[in-house]
Structures are given as structure tokens and as C-alpha cells.
Amino acid sequence: xxxxxxxxxxxxxxxxxxxxxxxxxxxxxxxxxxxxxxxxxxxxxxxxxxxxxxxxxxxxxxxxxxxxxxxxxxxxxxxxxxxxxxxxxxxxxxxxxxxxxxxxxxxxxxxxxxxxxxxxxxxxxxxxxxxxxxxxxxxxxxxxxxxxxxxxxxxxxxxxxxxxxxxxxxxxxxxxxxxxxxxxxxxxxxxxxxxxxxxxxxxxxxxxxxxxxxxxxxxxxxxxxxxxxxxxxxxxxxxxxxxx
Amino acid sequence: xxxxxxxxxxxxxxxxxxxxxxxxxxxxxxxxxxxxxxxxxxxxxxxxxxxxxxxxxxxxxxxxxxxxxxxxxxxxxxxxxxxxxxxxxxxxxxxxxxxxxxxxxxxxxxxxxxxxxxxxxxxxxxxxxxxxxxxxxxxxxxxxxxxxxxxxxxxxxxxxxxxxxxxxxxxxxxxxxxxxxxxxxxxxxxxxxxxxxxxxxxxxxxxxxxxxxxxxxxxxxxxxxxxxxxxxxxxxxxxxxxxx
Numbered sequence: 001x002x003x004x005x006x007x008x009x010x011x012x013x014x015x016x017x018x019x020x021x022x023x024x025x026x027x028x029x030x031x032x033x034x035x036x037x038x039x040x041x042x043x044x045x046x047x048x049x050x051x052x053x054x055x056x057x058x059x060x061x062x063x064x065x066x067x068x069x070x071x072x073x074x075x076x077x078x079x080x081x082x083x084x085x086x087x088x089x090x091x092x093x094x095x096x097x098x099x100x101x102x103x104x105x106x107x108x109x110x111x112x113x114x115x116x117x118x119x120x121x122x123x124x125x126x127x128x129x130x131x132x133x134x135x136x137x138x139x140x141x142x143x144x145x146x147x148x149x150x151x152x153x154x155x156x157x158x159x160x161x162x163x164x165x166x167x168x169x170x171x172x173x174x175x176x177x178x179x180x181x182x183x184x185x186x187x188x189x190x191x192x193x194x195x196x197x198x199x200x201x202x203x204x205x206x207x208x209x210x211x212x213x214x215x216x217x218x219x220x221x222x223x224x225x226x227x228x229x230x231x232x233x234x235x236x237x238x239x240x241x242x243x244x
Numbered sequence: 245x246x247x248x249x250x251x252x253x254x255x256x257x258x259x260x261x262x263x264x265x266x267x268x269x270x271x272x273x274x275x276x277x278x279x280x281x282x283x284x285x286x287x288x289x290x291x292x293x294x295x296x297x298x299x300x301x302x303x304x305x306x307x308x309x310x311x312x313x314x315x316x317x318x319x320x321x322x323x324x325x326x327x328x329x330x331x332x333x334x335x336x337x338x339x340x341x342x343x344x345x346x347x348x349x350x351x352x353x354x355x356x357x358x359x360x361x362x363x364x365x366x367x368x369x370x371x372x373x374x375x376x377x378x379x380x381x382x383x384x385x386x387x388x389x390x391x392x393x394x395x396x397x398x399x400x401x402x403x404x405x406x407x408x409x410x411x412x413x414x415x416x417x418x419x420x421x422x423x424x425x426x427x428x429x430x431x432x433x434x435x436x437x438x439x440x441x442x443x444x445x446x447x448x449x450x451x452x453x454x455x456x457x458x459x460x461x462x463x464x465x466x467x468x469x470x471x472x473x474x475x476x477x478x479x480x481x482x483x484x485x486x487x488x
Contacts, residue, residue: 112356220484223367223369226364226393236480236481
């Protein structure tokens with residue numbers, strides 16, 4: 001059993017809380033029964049499971065694991081009252097591909113919002129999520145937690161959104177940008193067979209260059225006195241409408 | 245200027261972070277320019293503004309205010325990098341009333357989810373939000389923050405949901421319970437003029453007694469591999485559909 005928080009392995013695991021190290025090491029860290037089960041089921045490569053000394057979890061034979069002390073587990077865990085299981089998972093690099101239903105994310109900053117958008121894209125049957133520059137890292141732990149496992153179900157890729165939009169349009173996909181001004185209500189939109197939806201930054205929305213490239217700007221009507229909708233909420237209402 | 249965190253006033257303000265004291269004192273605390281501006285605009289009674297010594301905020305003449313030191317403000321504030329303005333606001337007790345569009349919340353636990361549901365209900369033109377037993381307090385600071393000011397726009401009341409459902413039905417309102425089993429897809433639902441929607445607890449959904457009372461159980465189809473939708477997301481998709 002691993003009992004020292006100064007053990008080199010423990011130090012490596014803790015580094016995975018930072019984006020820079022996730023990118024360098026090509027892996028990320030997840031916590032809790034549900035996410036670890038989803039990871040195991042998904043076929044993504046588990047580098048190692050960390051199981052807390054007092055915890056029970058059915059570990060498959062082929063997966064490497066290390067038992068750690070309560071103190072070590074606390075040093076690794078990011079949630080306040082963690083379940084006693086965590087895992088280091090190898091990042092599967094996905095490629096942008098032609099899809100009938102794509103969600104494009106332009107600069108969403110809040111990890112909960114991005115995670116929820118990925119989960120909802122999965123639920124709504126979208127086929128990929130493409131993250132433009134300035135978007136929070138998909139392998140940030142708060143993002144992964146909010147995806148509730150959908151990070152393992154739906155390809156999440158990074159891309160230059162201007163190029164992606166042009167490529168999608170060339171292959172017949174209609175691109176909609178979510179917007180508050182100069183837009184038409186989503187309820188007026190017939191739902192084409194091939195769709196991409198762009199959701200923008202919480203404060204600034206979709207950037208000008210992308211709005212100009214999009215085929216149509218759409219908005220969700222505000223009937224009450226709220227100034228706007230949360231980005232993940234707007235994404236959900238539009239995705240469920242656009243998928244027809 | 246108030247400089248001691250042991251000042252009785254500061255102690256009172258800090259107590260407002262707890263539900264028990266909010267209920268006893270009949271007020272709650274908000275932070276940041278946007279929420280304070282919304283509170284001032286709303287006509288809700290501001291008991292007192294707290295402004296940090298280094299901060300500038302246009303305080304209306306009739307509103308009582310206290311300048312506080314940076315240290316005192318940090319002791320009061322709950323956000324990590326607060327703006328230097330906060331306020332104690334008197335809770336306006338609202339009453340349940342007959343409405344054409346009502347959102348009923350049965351045991352939602354996550355403050356962010358409840359706040360987002362209130363914000364979205366406001367945006368979708370719903371007329372009231374009724375909180376059943378076991379639902380997180382609407383005046384919890386994380387809830388208020390997630391409402392983005394909608395707590396001041398739309399009546400949020402507590403009630404016995406079984407009684408509320410029966411009263412609404414008597415006056416011709418059609419009541420829908422969000423569900424995962426024995427339900428029909430929301431897309432099949434014609435949108436009646438008078439609607440109430442029940443959203444349930446994150447883990448357990450709407451409780452059995454309410455499901456039985458509801459006129460119809462509806463669900464949102466999952467097209468991908470996600471197991472479920474976030475409660476606030478489900479509420480948003482259903483509210484925007486049901487409002488027609």
C-alpha cells in the first residue's frame with residue numbers, strides 16, 4: 001500500500017490536475033464509482049486505478065491498480081467527500097470528421113457549462129463536439145464530472161472553428177450560430193438533416209468572425225424579465241430543436 | 245468605516261449564510277454589481293448595502309449603507325474574487341396563486357440547478373416557481389447567484405405540492421411530471437393553454453405521490469449513450485416546449 005504523499009507516483013497523479021501536465025503526459029484523472037465504471041466500459045485505456053484502503057470496488061483483472069492510504073487519497077482527490085476510487089486514463093485523441101449533427105463551442109469558460117453541454121450533446125444524439133480556442137479544457141476534472149461519463153461516449157475534439165465551419169458547409173451542413181441580436185427565433189427554423197450549432201462564450205457570445213460565416217443566427221425568445229439564458233441551457237434547447 | 249470582523253453587525257451579516265438565520269431574520273445577502281443593481285431595480289427592500297473601502301458603486305440616496313474594510317468584506321463575501329458590493333435584502337413572502345404557467349420543484353438539491361431553473365422559468369415566461377419539501381432554499385447564495393437576478397423577477401414560493409397540484413387541476417391547469425419511465429415523449433404533447441410542470445430530485449426524480457396525481461408523465465428522449473439529462477437542462481427543454 002502506498003502511504004506517502006511524497007511518493008513520486010502520487011506527485012505525478014497530483015500534477016494531472018493541471019492542464020499543462022495533462023497535455024504533456026497525455027492522460028487525465030477521474031474520480032468516483034460512476035465515472036470509473038463508465039471509463040472501464042468505454043474501452044478507453046486505464047493507466048492505473050487508485051483505490052483507497054477502506055474502499056471496495058470490483059477491479060477487472062487486466063487493469064493495473066494501487067492501494068493507497070486515506071491520507072494519500074485525500075491528497076489526490078478534488079471532490080469534498082470523495083468515493084474511494086480514482087483512475088488515470090489515457091487521452092484518446094479524436095479527429096474532427098464530417099457529421100450530420102455537430103456542436104461547436106466557441107470560448108465557453110465555465111467547466112460546469114462545458115461538461116453539461118457535452119452530456120446534453122450526447123443525449124441529443126449529436127455526433128461530435130468541437131472546441132475552439134479559448135474554451136476550457138475538456139479533461140479538466142470539473143468538466144469531466146459534469147459530463148457524467150459522456151466524455152467517453154461522444155468524440156470531443158479541438159479545432160479551428162473558422163476552418164471547421166467552412167468544411168462542414170462544403171459538405172452540405174447548415175451552420176447555426178446562437179445569438180441575441182440580428183437573429184431569428186429558433187422556433188421559425190425548419191430542421192435540416194445536417195446541422196452544426198455554435199454556442200459562444202458566457203459573456204460575449206459567439207465571436208464576430210464565426211457569426212459572419214454561419215448560415216443563420218438564431219436566438220431563443222425571452223418572454224420574461226431574465227436578460228439571457230445560461231450557455232448550457234441555450235445549447236440544450238437549441239440542440240433538441242435542431243435534431244428534429 | 246467598519247474595520248472589525250468582531251463588530252456585531254458583521255456577525256449578523258455572516259449569519260445570513262445559514263438558512264436558519266435567514267428564516268429567523270427574514271432577509272438574505274447578495275453580492276456583486278449585477279445582483280445589487282437587480283435588487284435596487286426590483287423594488288425589494290434593501291436593508292443595507294455594504295461597500296468595500298476601495299470600491300465605487302452608485303448608491304441611491306434613500307438606501308442605508310456602510311463602508312467596510314477589505315478584511316471585513318472578505319469575511320462577509322462567499323465568492324472567491326468578490327466585487328466590492330453586497331447587500332442585505334428583506335425577503336418578500338410571495339403567495340401561491342393561480343397561474344397559466346407554473347414550475348413545480350420536487351426536491352432539487354443542487355443550488356446551481358435550482359437557480360438555473362428559476363432563471364430559465366423567468367426567461368420562458370413562466371409566472372411562478374413553487375418549491376416543495378426537500379428542495380434547497382431559494383435564498384441560498386449559490387441559488388441566488390445562479391438565478392442571475394431572476395429571484396427578483398418571478399415569484400418563488402414554498403408549498404405542499406400535492407395540494408398545489410390538486411388546486412391547479414381544479415382550475416383547469418394540466419399538470420405534467422417529468423419522468424424516465426411510463427412516460428410519453430414531450431414532442432408528442434400538444435401544448436395546452438394552462439400548464440404546470442413538475443421537475444424532480446436529481447437522483448430520484450419526481451416522487452411517486454406526485455407522479456400519480458399528474459395528468460401526464462413526460463420524458464425527453466435520449467438519442468445517444470448518456471444515461472440522463474441534468475435536472476435544469478430537462479426543465480429548460482420542457483418549459484420551452486410547453487409554453488408553446
